[in-house]
Amino acid sequence: MGPRNGFDWTNVSFEEGMTTLKEWRETGVRRSEEVVEIWEHVLSRSPVSLSDQLWLVYEQVCIAALDASRFDLASECISRLDERFPKSSRVSKLIAMRYEAMENYNAAAEIYEKLIEGDPTNNSYRKRKIAVMLALGHYQDAIRDLNEYLKTFLNDNEAWIQLSELYLHENDIPKAMHCIEELIVSSPLNTLFLNRLADMRYSIGGVENLELAASYYGRATALNPSDLHAQYGLFLCSLNLSNHSKALAEKKKEATAAAGSALERITTRYQEILSSQPNNPSAKLNLAALQSAKVKLAK
Template identity: 40%
Template sequence: MMVSFDYKTVVTTLHELRKSGERKSALVVTLGENLIHQGYAGKLGDEVWAVYEQIFIAALDLGNDTLATKCLENLDKRFPESPRVKILKGMKLEAEDNLDAALSMYENILQDDDANVAAIKRRIAVYKAKGQDQQAIEALTKYLDAFYSDAESWLELSALYLSFHLYQQAGFCLEELILLQPQNHFYHLKYAEILYTSDNITVALKEFCRVVELCEDNVRALLGIKLCTSRLLNLPTSAITSSASSSTNSSFSLDMKTISDLNGLAIERLSIIYSKNQRGGNSANEIKIVISDWLGCDLS
């Protein structure tokens, strides 16, 4: 039985996806193919070019080369000298694993406009795809000097630094993100995990506590608090005092009682959270046993 094609619903759905930034590629391709094959594209007016671009990117995601080529040809015919269309051509070259040609395409765009953000980001993506992480770091650093408030790029730069075990530099990126979005618990969590990995336990504990303050019962943060407090409880009191006094936040004080209380609270909250998980299966039960042993409590 053939399902009727609702033109208005399709156009509205595609518009809402562009507006929200959601990348539901399978849905976009399905709707887009129907829109094009049934001859409705001509009814879109000027909106058709945004739709072609949207369908093109979704088609690349799914490896639908025929659909991607058709959309790109229509865009290129209408905007033959457009830098935006040239970037789409570069993306198609990337999808075909022709990375050198794609890089050359982006370099040419940047020669004419060195502030073309899309070209800068695609060039960075090519550097990463070619395994040229050092060039990607340099390009991201230069980009962030000009576009400081791009949170996504700070996170990307942090991940690149982490791949080289450069924890101080990765931590700096997260500090910048926290300055930009202080209420984003995910950035505090990433920062805390970097601090813990680099053995800065007291400041890591502070950041894990901040995550719980912003996002109650965040399991990763509670596990972080448990890890930090367990480490600190095994240190001499003098070592804890010295470590706390060197913290970047002078208002953050630590003593054995505070550490012990935090440890107990983390265990209590984790016990409650995992006890609520009543899903069956051997794997779930085995996980509960491991967590129960680690927390030193009964989760049944």
């Protein structure tokens, strides 16, 4: 049974409600308002009928209730779970999540710290604690915890991206670039990572960084020729290199040719867009600007 947008879940049978929540749990679907609706109007009438699914449903409903700011319902679920599983780490995590949702971040952080001490290999505890540090604005603490986390969970791309963004927030571009380089090692065909690293190199400037940026943009365009971000980046890098006073004459000539080629590819792409969307105002403006840039580059 697939999702049904706008469906009135108050009229489903107990069996259908139970089956729906089970399907959403197993597929990772998080439709919080509907989960709360199914619980309150259908399943809560006879919780014991859920049998061995009861405790999983309480946990699912608790998380959904927190998403929906239904702290009364979340507290009720936590109370039932705590009675059945006293001193459970999963229940403690739910209590910490309730503190988070209520913006009592210090209390949440204390619980996550204890959970990490009890199970250092559990990545969910560490990631939730980092989220709390960010909510508190403790960026240096979050950077420290992320670095510690990545010593164990080296292949967590999401964590590397977050760490990179934190370093950018702290204006530490070299460390931010290192994070993206780690991502490129593990995912060399991901053009998003190539573009991010190229953007950082371009923002620093200088001949060496512009050449490196151009190489990353070039790799991204080779992998995805329709990637306009990479095409624009390659054009701008090449244009800057062609005008850079410290660039060798031969490299300036190569850069000018590369800028012209990139400009042609971008122009072709916008012409294709206009052929299928003749009234696209953005494409018209961009194409006009590109034509102007071609004239300037030819001088």
